[in-house]
Amino acid sequence: MKYLFILNFFLFFSIIGNAQKLSTEFGEITMADLNYQSKDKKAEAVILFDVGEVSFNQARHGGFKAHFKRTTRIKVLKEEGLDRANVEVLLYNSNQGDREEVEKIEAKVYNMKDGKPTIIQFDKKKVYHEKVNEFYTKCKFTLPQVSIGSVIEYRYTLVTPFFSKLPKWAFQDRIPTVHSEFDLKVIPYYEYRFIAQNIKSFTSQNSKKLKGDLSYNGQKYQEMLYNFVMKDVPAFRDESYITSIQDYLMKIDFQLAKIYLPSTGSSREYVTTWEKYGKDLNKGEYFGKHIAKVKKQSKSIFEDNPDLLVGSDVEKTKKIVEYVKNNYIWNEYYGKKTSKTLKEFLESKSGASGDINLFLIGLLQGAGLKAYPLILSSRHNGKITSDYPFNHYFNYVIAYTDVGTGRILSDATTPLLGFNELPIRCINDKGRLIKEKENQWVSVYNHVSSYDKTEINITFSEDLSTSKTSIMKSLNGMTAFKYKVEYKDSEKKLKNYFKKQGLENIENVRTRSFEKTNKPYFLAVESENTTENLMGKVIIRPFYRFPIATNPFTEESRNYDIDFIFTESNSFLSKVTVPEGYKVLELPKETVVDNPVIKINFTTKQEGNQVIFDYSYFFKRAKYTPKDYLEVKKAFAVLVDQLDVQLVLEPIEN
Structure with a gap:
């Protein structure tokens, strides 16, 4: 003290x-x-x-x-x-x-x-x-x-x-x-x-x-x-x-x-030019020479799996990528080079991203395809600076296949992703394509646009105290992948998801095509929900909380690009059956927006005793500059306002 x-x-x-x-x-x-x-x-x-x-x-x-x-x-x-x-x-x-x-x-x-x-x-x-x-x-x-x-x-x-x-x-x-x-x-x-x-x-x-x-x-x-x-x-x-x-x-x-x-x-130079950097990789025991070993080994693999060599270049690429995805497990380590010998990899059937994707490239080359390694930096690692070949900028490798009519980018670490789709960790501006005699910059992005479709059907009980709702969601591309990764096709996790969207008493959860990446992923559920009644009127939100609820952009200006990673179309179709003795107080105004940032289409109509709300929107680019910020912010403000629409039903006067 x-x-x-x-x-x-x-x-x-x-x-x-x-x-x-x-x-x-x-x-x-x-x-x-x-x-x-x-x-x-x-x-x-x-x-x-x-x-x-x-x-x-x-x-x-x-x-x-x-x-x-x-x-x-x-x-x-x-x-x-x-x-x-x-x-x-x-x-x-x-x-x-x-x-x-x-x-x-x-x-x-x-x-x-x-x-x-x-x-x-x-x-x-x-x-x-x-x-x-x-x-x-x-x-x-x-x-x-x-x-x-x-x-x-x-x-x-x-x-x-x-x-x-x-x-x-x-x-x-x-x-x-x-x-x-x-x-x-x-x-x-x-x-x-x-x-x-x-x-x-x-x-x-x-x-x-x-x-x-x-x-x-x-x-x-x-x-x-x-x-x-x-x-x-x-x-x-x-x-x-x-x-x-x-x-x-x-x-x-x-x-x-x-x-x-x-x-x-x-003296010994480590790195001088991009050309020398590429040549050094091709000569490397854990990169170029490893691919050559796999190419040599591929003969025995194709003898055991002859179907891999049947079809067009695109079909062969797809089959070989699926073969690697289904037979080798990613240990969740990153790397642009191998961490194991080829023998160790084949015996363990698991490895880092470098082990799996360099193996994939060797098989593609063994099948006579024009396949090359494309090295890149994962999103978490930051973007690559092209001024000078800093080796540690690159911590990942994927396969680039030239099929004549275009390119195919493949990462065989992720079975739940579709063909020619890359995980989000790989979408980071550009990568360096390493060929035998040259190397060059290549933009890295997903070619396939994703979609999220939600269909809702709502009916009412006789006393109007509850509504019965059935939901069907159809997802593809990166959107489907995100749902699969987050909810893992688990009934419990999906129930929690639907509960957050405003549904009560959820039952009969169904899914389809969880492991089939070439088909849309379907989610379906039914629920019984308490109805909001106010002074004899019935009030309901036809889209519940499925659409975006708040504007993520609140600042007056922005200094950085807006990066959505991939393009995605969203649509919400809600059909509400009007109970006998009731009428629609007022239908919301229809909207059509088509500008360089977004396309919005909102229609409402009544067919007999059914009111149909059809809302779709699509941001036209995956990335926007700070100059586009105010337009993007305005677009989200419109979405938040319109997708929170309410339907008011009132008794028909005798």
Whole structure:
């Protein structure tokens, strides 16, 4: 207790002396830090400083390891910011035994108590590791006694032998950043190139040769320091329908370009041009050579499955893709190369995306088809920058087949997807097509438009207290795939889905064609619902809650593209049987909209005792620019308003 009192005493006087200035040193805090209030009133927390430093230290058994030291201080402003006390560091483990490690973890929490600052020290025993998968582990820790108003700080050092890809540095976060700084201390044996994303200019950017000689294998060398600083960086606000936050953050990314070998005086280039990058992949044991092995092995596979070679190029492609989908299981790991030998893959019948899709390409080539690997970046990994071949941008591979009349893009990891359809993780602008003598950019998107059709039939009980409703949904393409993945053809999950759409007493749930990707996926259900009665009138929503209910676009303007990923047509057909002795108070106005953004068609009519509502809409593109934002926002406003239509039935006067 005495120690804590003395600590607070000296801290208090240290703070008074620096009341107006934010500190950027770990363990040194000012009243300005403790009292900081962000100009951004939406901010749940603010990063007071975030400083990263990469240096190269000689490893115990020779060579070098990169040491990435990070120091971060955050002021918690709202309850939502308390989660910042949970820190995670992702560590990579290769299948050759090399691994990343975290060292020197330190953390502190600063709170105000009775008008005086107190420090809560962090117990290093609270650090633990959590295995993510075969290749990744998370180092995790939580800072204690964090509340609104707390200032938290932590620092750690990530030691990595994988110096070909240095840690990327994001100057921007989902909360505001007062000071972000990154230092790179380069030794003369490694040459790096960097790409700055969404950064018009740095607050400061400097480079200098550091004083003092270092020695490696009897040779002296000096470090070169590159310093990048950005101040007062605004928060990145998530907007609906974007690709990945990685595509929009202000960040800097590094790629090893060349290694100098002092012992021989020679050098080795890692990547220079896209052409060389493609050639290196084709020569690679786990890429091009692996495809060649599969092509050779395909003869025995086709002997056992001769039907795979029957038909047109399109038919053969479809059969071979289905064969791989149905016989090999994806382990949910990404990769553009193989993680197993061909023998191991054939025996286990499972593997990463690289194992499965390179195997697919080899079979397609063995069948005499013009099939090639198309490498890309998954959506979560961020878009590819075409300026320079950064190897780590590519973490996935699919099959590209030229069938003369067009192209077919195939990913055999996902059996529930239809032919020539890619999972959402692959739809990320473009990929690099790797041929034997050339490679080129190819746009990556799904060619097949999806649809979601909902048919509703409503009748009333004799006393009008309830209505009986039957629903039929017909889905295809990516829409069907999303329903299959989310609800898994489970009666319980589908009942919950229909309940959220406003149905009660749900029964007789039926589905059809769950595993048949060449046919629409059907959902059907029946329900009995309480009727809304008001002053003798019967009120009903003919579409229930199936259509979109709120406008996802609320801001006055938008900075980023609107990415729907795929085009989808939506239609709602509702037939309401008017009970005897009642009439329709008023039918809603019909609507026809056809502009560059959307097509809407809304018709209503009464045929005998049945009222028919027919509503359909279709956004004409999968992606819209910020210039289109107001038109897209207006289109959604129309949809939300019109699809919430009510039908009012009133008694017929005698």
